[in-house]
Amino acid sequence: MWLYHAPVDRLVLFDYRKGRDSSGPGEMLAGIKGILQTDGYKVYESLYGNHPDILLTYCMAHARRYFVNDEKQANYVLDEMQLLYALEQRMREQELGWEKRTEERKKDARPVLERLEKWLKENQYRYRPQSPMGKAIDYTLPRWAGLSAYELHGQMEMTII
Incomplete structure (x- = not known):
């Protein structure tokens, strides 16, 4: 279960996937720009660590x-x-x-x-x-x-x- 939270907008989304590979967040977050705060799971670093439009932050x-x-x-x-x-x-x-x-x-x-x-x-x-x-x-x-x-x-x- 992947959890996405937009605190400024007060939105929460649960996204069920069969695995913990990068396909879930890769699809769900495609095209986003701005700040992405995560738990430090390596998938986020691989997807967004050097992304020109995303500041990857951690909890x-x-x-x-x-x-x-x-x-x-x-x-x-x-x-x-x-x-x-x-x-x-x-x-x-x-x-x-x-x-x-x-x-x-x-x-x-x-x-x-x-x-x-x-x-x-x-x-x-x-x-x-x-x-x-x-x-x-x-x-x-x-x-x-x-x-x-x-x-x-x-x-x-x-x-x-």
């Missing part, structure tokens, strides 16, 4: 879940991510428009995202690749530009779940 919750597998080692990352979630929660409670959300993210989220990126780069070889932290960093770092892209525009969401 922070999907990255965060890998760090939760080793909370003791991941305290720093989880604490920093919690600052991002708290900012999003505060903006929802204040019912800020997308322009103000963009402004707040540039002011408050950008420094956190920069610290996280620095930590990921500094620690990418510190953990064995098959350890929980190694897997978390290996999932997150190659997707970092797409994970942090939500900061650029207030209509985007930090997570898709």
Whole structure:
């Protein structure tokens, strides 16, 4: 089951396919332009990673879940991510428009995202690749530009779940 969500338009579409190959999203998203936020599944990267009309972005919750597998080692990352979630929660409670959300993210989220990126780069070889932290960093770092892209525009969401 493929799920497509257009948050600005408040639309959700479920599309049943027999498999998880690229034919489903390839057909469903043919001709789209703009921002595409996904869970990081490799099919999206193969279809849209270098697409001239699509900015491929990712869901922070999907990255965060890998760090939760080793909370003791991941305290720093989880604490920093919690600052991002708290900012999003505060903006929802204040019912800020997308322009103000963009402004707040540039002011408050950008420094956190920069610290996280620095930590990921500094620690990418510190953990064995098959350890929980190694897997978390290996999932997150190659997707970092797409994970942090939500900061650029207030209509985007930090997570898709």
